[in-house]
Amino acid sequence: MPLTRHKSAGYMTNWAARLFARVIDRKLKPLALGSGYLPVFFALSDGGSRTQKELALGADIEQPTMAATLNRMDRDGLIIREKDQNDRRITHIRLSDSALAHAAQIKTIVDQVNETALSGLNSQERQVFLEALTKVTAALSQADDPSK
Amino acid sequence: MPLTRHKSAGYMTNWAARLFARVIDRKLKPLALGSGYLPVFFALSDGGSRTQKELALGADIEQPTMAATLNRMDRDGLIIREKDQNDRRITHIRLSDSALAHAAQIKTIVDQVNETALSGLNSQERQVFLEALTKVTAALSQADDPSK
DNA sequence: GGTAAATGCATAGCTTGCTATGTAATATAT
DNA sequence: ATATATTACATAGCAAGCTATGCATTTACC
Numbered sequence: 519m520p521l522t523r524h525k526s527a528g529y530m531t532n533w534a535a536r537l538f539a540r541v542i543d544r545k546l547k548p549l550a551l552g553s554g555y556l557p558v559f560f561a562l563s564d565g566g567s568r569t570q571k572e573l574a575l576g577a578d579i580e581q582p583t584m585a586a587t588l589n590r591m592d593r594d595g596l597i598i599r600e601k602d603q604n605d606r607r608i609t610h611i612r613l614s615d616s617a618l619a620h621a622a623q624i625k626t627i628v629d630q631v632n633e634t635a636l637s638g639l640n641s642q643e644r645q646v647f648l649e650a651l652t653k654v655t656a657a658l659s660q661a662d663d664p665s666k
Numbered sequence: 667m668p669l670t671r672h673k674s675a676g677y678m679t680n681w682a683a684r685l686f687a688r689v690i691d692r693k694l695k696p697l698a699l700g701s702g703y704l705p706v707f708f709a710l711s712d713g714g715s716r717t718q719k720e721l722a723l724g725a726d727i728e729q730p731t732m733a734a735t736l737n738r739m740d741r742d743g744l745i746i747r748e749k750d751q752n753d754r755r756i757t758h759i760r761l762s763d764s765a766l767a768h769a770a771q772i773k774t775i776v777d778q779v780n781e782t783a784l785s786g787l788n789s790q791e792r793q794v795f796l797e798a799l800t801k802v803t804a805a806l807s808q809a810d811d812p813s814k
Numbered sequence: 815g816g817t818a819a820a821t822g823c824a825t826a827g828c829t830t831g832c833t834a835t836g837t838a839a840t841a842t843a844t
Numbered sequence: 845a846t847a848t849a850t851t852a853c854a855t856a857g858c859a860a861g862c863t864a865t866g867c868a869t870t871t872a873c874c
Contacts, residue, residue, distance in 0.1 A: 526780045527792075528686040529705070530799040533726055535683035536861070537806035538676040539830085543862080544810075554830050557677070571852065578681050583831055585854065590829080607839050607852040632674045634809050638801035643794060644675075647802075650795040651678040653786035658685035661782050662692075684831070687860090691832080702860050719822065731861055733824065738859080755822040755869050820871070825864105832859075842849065 527654070538635065545627045549620060550594065554587050556628065558597070559613070563621040567600070567612035591617075675802070686783065693775045697768060698742060702735050704776065706745070707761070711769040715748070715760035739765075 542553045557577035561568055574584035588611060591597045596617040602608035636644050690701045705725035709716055722732035736759060739745045744765040750756035784792050
């Protein structure tokens with residue numbers, strides 16, 4: 519009895535995302551890093567600092583998710599947290615020196631995985647694919663929160 | 667200081683997948699269902715039974731993930747598990763009557779979310795998008811396990 | 815027929831995501 | 845000035861994914 523798979527856009531997108539994470543996590547494992555750290559790395563790779571809220575907004579994830587990610591990165595010695603002097607609610611976050619030293623290598627790994635993923639697409643197909651993802655995220659963001 | 671977002675294919679795919687799950691989970695919440703149940707629902711919506719291994723293969727997820735999903739579905743009264751008589755390692759899984767009664771409604775909800783997500787794409791763009799996702803998953807599966 | 819290999823499922827422990835809610839600090843409004 | 849809002853972050857608890865490992869059970873091989 520064959521499985522009748524429901525290969526909708528949602529299913530395929532979920533599958534592709536899991537595969538991206540799996541492949542990237544495997545390549546990051548020797549560096550003791552996880553795919554969840556990437557948005558923070560890229561946001562802070564200029565050596566500057568951002569608040570937790572700015573990082574969450576930039577990564578399009580919820581605040582408690584970013585808080586948990588930063589806790590793991592703190593545990594792993596990747597970030598420095600500094601309290602704001604004027605507004606004691608705010609914490610400024612920046613990469614530790616050792617983390618910053620790995621930023622270029624991480625970008626290389628991520629670029630390689632992206633290139634592998636898109637290797638079967640020509641440049642026009644890649645463009646349509648990325649534009650489609652932009653339109654899909656816009657449509658779903660709208661459906662998620664119609665006020666936007 | 668503006669955030670320099672790294673909107674790669676991997677990042678956008680991850681974001682789209684999270685949005686799909688968020689929107690679907692919200693629509694399934696009144697039914698006390700989660701997006702993780704969907705592959706099982708679709709695989710069993712013909713009223714037949716499958717083994718845990720068949721379900722995991724059909725959903726492209728690992729066996730322990732499927733085991734956890736089935737435990738939640740069991741807890742929620744959605745599935746029936748029956749031990750195989752000939753081979754006591756095997757468990758046959760089918761939807762409960764009440765779960766089966768919801769299958770059509772669930773498919774309608776999922777179809778609606780997919781339509782919403784793709785609403786900004788014309789039919790040619792949709793085709794390229796789905797083909798691209800197929801090629802991307804194939805390339806990443808290959809990278810994940812080169813023996814395939 | 816007995817050992818070894820393979821198979822199917824369970825368990826443990828982790829990450830990355832979510833919602834709901836709490837708390838302290840700051841800003842606003844009467 | 846005080847009560848109320850808002851803001852920034854923390855905490856709790858869960859879902860859905862992963863790897864690594866264990867445990868029966870069945871198959872395969874001498």
